[in-house]
Structures are given as structure tokens and as C-alpha cells.
Amino acid sequence: MNKPSPIKKTGYKQLSLIKKLAILLLMVIVLFIGIGTLLQTKLEQTQSILNDLTFNTIPAMTNANQSAIKSSELLSALELLTSSNTPVERRIAEFEVNKKLNETQEQANKASYSQNEFHLLKTIQEEMNNLNRLIDTKLDVAEQITKKRKELAELKYKTDSMYKEHIGQTPLDEMQKTKWNMTFLELMMLVYEVGSTVKLNELRDIQHTIELELSHLDSISEETSPALKAQLLPLNTAIINLLIREQGLLALQENHLKMIGRARGREHFIRNLISDYSNITNQFSLNKNQYLKDKILTLSNGVYTQEAWFVGGFILLAAMICTILALYTHAIKRLRILTRRIHNMTAEPVTSHSSKDEIDELFHAFDQFSDTINTQNQRLKTLSLTDSLTNIANRRAFDQRLAYELSSDRVIQTDLSVVLIDVDFFKQYNDTYGHASGDEALQKIAMMLSHTIQSSTNMIARCGGEEFVAILPNKTAKEANLVAQHIMQAINLANIKHSMSKISDRITISLGVATRIKGEVSDIDTLMKKADIALYYSKNQGRNRATHIDDIEEVQDN
Structure with a gap:
């Protein structure tokens, strides 16, 4: 029986070594594929998180802060509308209010609020329209009051003309003219006092005094000559109609005071609506900020899990420690630095630098976001510490x-x-x-x-x-x-x-x-x-x- 050839035995051993080397090489390839896949997955997750923050969360927070600022500007426009005393001022104030409402609506559309916020804005718009109509009616009533005063002055001029024509016909004419003029002047003083009255009870007290003076005016007319009396009584009736009858000066002033009260009440209601809207936008910004922190925490936890997996891989493949260490230094270390910078980004801004790759570009974009948020927070802090009327500290x-x-x-x-x-x-x-x-x-x-x-x-x-x-x-x-x-x-x-x-x-x-x-x-x-x-x-x-x-x-x- 022939013995096996030594050469064939040697060849068998060489084949086993090749298999071992192939298995080892396959394990190394699988490891690198696994590492590469894990790195690619983590980088894609990081890219996805940063894209979500850059294109969704950051703009939403910025728009929410802008909405809060616009609501403060809307309050100033509301004050301008409420304090308008002429139709021209009212139209200017109305234009400013509509402008601020449109700007607030645009910011709300950008922030993608829920239907509740848009319904609140619609309610504010409707209440603004109602307030504008109230102010318009108030100005109309004020104009009617001015006309009544002019008509009263014209009656005084007619009365003076009548007395001038009849003076001398009776000895009492001159004395009666003086009494009539004194009573009419007292009425005019009461009329101007009506214009400065801001309370209904005071207005009713003045009305009682005016009625007494009108009665006195009638008694004076009764004492004049018959010819002059016949002409004075219609004028006295006209004065009564101008002052105390329906649609008279006192009725118009009472309506004017009621309009002022209704306008103030509606203004306070609108202020509360705007305040509610501002609170909602602030809460929306806080929710987005919490969402940002949760994303950063998720990314940090993923990195820590990945590090543990790498430690086990390094122990099993000690022969490839140098290659794996180089890969770890080049990729994982940079990912850890990126994670720490994202975690600290809300605390202080990072100095931007020239972009060399995708991660550097993400660093640069997030630096700009940090500067924007810090600026917005500073503006909100300044508004909260400043008196809106005097622009000094509150x-x-x-x-x-x-x-x-x-x-x-x-x-x-x-x-x-x-x-x-x-x-x-x-x-x-x-x-x-x-x-x-x-x-x-x-x-x-x-x-x-x-x-x-x-x-x-x-x-x-x-x-x-x-x-x-x-x-x-x-x-x-x-x-x-x-x-x-x-x-x-x-x-x-x-x-x-x-x-x-x-x-x-x-x-x-x-x-x-x-x-x-x-x-x-x-x-x-x-x-x-x-x-x-x-x-x-x-x-x-x-x-x-x-x-x-x-x-x-x-x-x-x-």
C-alpha cells in the first residue's frame, strides 16, 4: 500500500490555513460592514434629527416668538383705535389694526397652529370690527352733539334780533331781555358742563337743573309784551326740543356715554383675547423647545449604546485594533463631539467656522439657529421688563x-x-x-x-x-x-x-x-x-x- 504523498498533506494544511484566513477576513469584512452600516444609520438619524430641527422646529419656534411680538404690537394698535376722536383718526387706527391682524395671521400660518388658534384670531378680528363700528357710532353721536350746540347758539342770535326789534315798546322789555339773556347764559354753561360729564348720574343732575332753567325761561317770556311773547314762546319750545326732548342734546350725551362704556368693555374683552393668544404662542414655543431637548437626549442615548457595542467588537477582534481605532477616532469621536455641541447649543452660542464637510455645515447651521433663539429670547425678556406706555422699566x-x-x-x-x-x-x-x-x-x-x-x-x-x-x-x-x-x-x-x-x-x-x-x-x-x-x-x-x-x-x- 502506498503512503500518502507529503506534498498532498502539506497542501491540505495550506488549504486549512487559507480557510481560516478567509473566515477571519470574512469576519473583518462583516465587522467593517457592520460598523459602516451602524455609522451610516446613526449619521442618517442625526441628519434626520437636525433636518427636522432646522426646517421644522426652529422655524416654528421663531414664528411663535414673532407671533408673541405681533400680538404686543396689536395691543398698541388697539389703544390707538380706542383713543381716536375724529373719523380721520379712526380710519388711520383701523388701517393699522388691520395691518397688524394680517401680520399676526401670516405668522400663525407659518407656525402651523391648530384650529383653536385660528378660531381665536378670527374672534379677535370680529370683535375688532364690532369695536370699530361702536367707535364710528360714538363719533357720529359726538358730531350730532356739536350740531345741537351750534343750533342752540343760532337760537340765541334770533332771540337777540327779536329783542332788538321790540325794545322800547314797553318799559319791561329791556329788563326782561337782561333776565332772558342771563338765564340763557346759565343754560349755555350747563350745556358745556354736559359735554364734560363722564357719569350718567351727574348727567341726570344737570338735566334737572336745565329743566328748572327752562321753566324760568318760560316765566320770563310770559312777563314780556304780547307781541314779543308770541315770538319768544316758539323759540323757547325750540330750545326745549334741542335740550331735553327725544334726540335732544341730553339724550345724545347719554347715548354717547353709553357708547363710550360699551367701547371700553369691548376693548377689555379684546385685550383678554389677545393675551390668551399670546399665552398660546408662548406655550407652543415651550413645547417645541421641549421637543428639541427630547431629540437631543435620544441622540445622546443612541451614541452611548453604540459605544458599548464598539467596545465588545474591539475585544473580539484585537488583531484589528489599529484599524478599528483609526475608524473610531475618525468617525465616532467626531459624532460624540457633535452630540455634545448639540446638547449644549441652547446654553451658549458656538462660534461659526468655515464649512469643510456635511457635519461642519450642520455645525454652522445650528450656530445660526442658536444666535437667532438667543436674540428672540432677549427681545422677549426686554418686553417683559419694560412698561409699554412709558418705555421705562416696569x-x-x-x-x-x-x-x-x-x-x-x-x-x-x-x-x-x-x-x-x-x-x-x-x-x-x-x-x-x-x-x-x-x-x-x-x-x-x-x-x-x-x-x-x-x-x-x-x-x-x-x-x-x-x-x-x-x-x-x-x-x-x-x-x-x-x-x-x-x-x-x-x-x-x-x-x-x-x-x-x-x-x-x-x-x-x-x-x-x-x-x-x-x-x-x-x-x-x-x-x-x-x-x-x-x-x-x-x-x-x-x-x-x-x-x-x-x-x-x-x-x-x-
């Missing part, structure tokens, strides 16, 4: 600043003074000149206060209504009193007319000053209560003055 900004100044790490460093400012007899100013003029006066006062307290450390804010407050860091009681005097001088220089003030013919202010001295611990309530006590002391002492709480305590001690 009560919320004041509370934040004062809390900071009174914090424990700043208490022992410097003195701190607070000045509480209140406009004297401002209710009478609004009643006399109207709320629109009152708003203008507050704007002028705020401007004068801002110019007077010019410092990067000082702060002036509107606390509400006609009340303002100033924070004066590093100011002693003596320095704060000097600033208070400068404020009073500035308001006097503003020279704002106030005929109904009981102490001056111009707008004046009363001030209360309180100081937390260096090293003293005080809270907001205590310091503001002291300033409030000082303010009321100024008012009780006759207004148009400034009082420091220390001065009150010295007076009480003496």
Missing part, C-alpha cells in the same frame, strides 16, 4: 433690581436710596383732559425722570398708574434729597398744564425718600414702606414737596 424689573441691590453680598458695601414719586391730583387730570392726554402726560413725566436720573447705576421705573420709583445706589440720604429736588425742578420745567389741580395750574409731584445706610440689613418691604410713609407725609403736608423718612422721625422725636 414693576417687575424694579423688584428684580431692588432685590439684587439688597442682597446680602451688597448690604455692607454702600448706601442705597429709594425715591417714591406720585403725580398730584392725576385722577382730576384724567377726568378733565381725558385718558389719552393723561397717557401723554405720563410719557412726558417718564422722559423727564429718565433725563434727570442719568446714570448707569441708577434706575427709574413705573410702578403702576401715576406712581414712579427710582433706585439710587451709592446715594446717601443727603444726596438722595438733592436728587429728589432735581426731579421736582425737572417736572416744573416740563410745564404740563393742569387746571384742576388744587395747588398749582401745572402738574406737580410728591416724593417720599428712604435710605438704607451702609452696613444696615433691610428687606424690600421695609424699605418701600418707609418710602411710602414719607410720600404720604408729603401729601398730607400739601403735596408738591419731597420728604425723607429721617426728617419725619426727627420731627416726631422733637
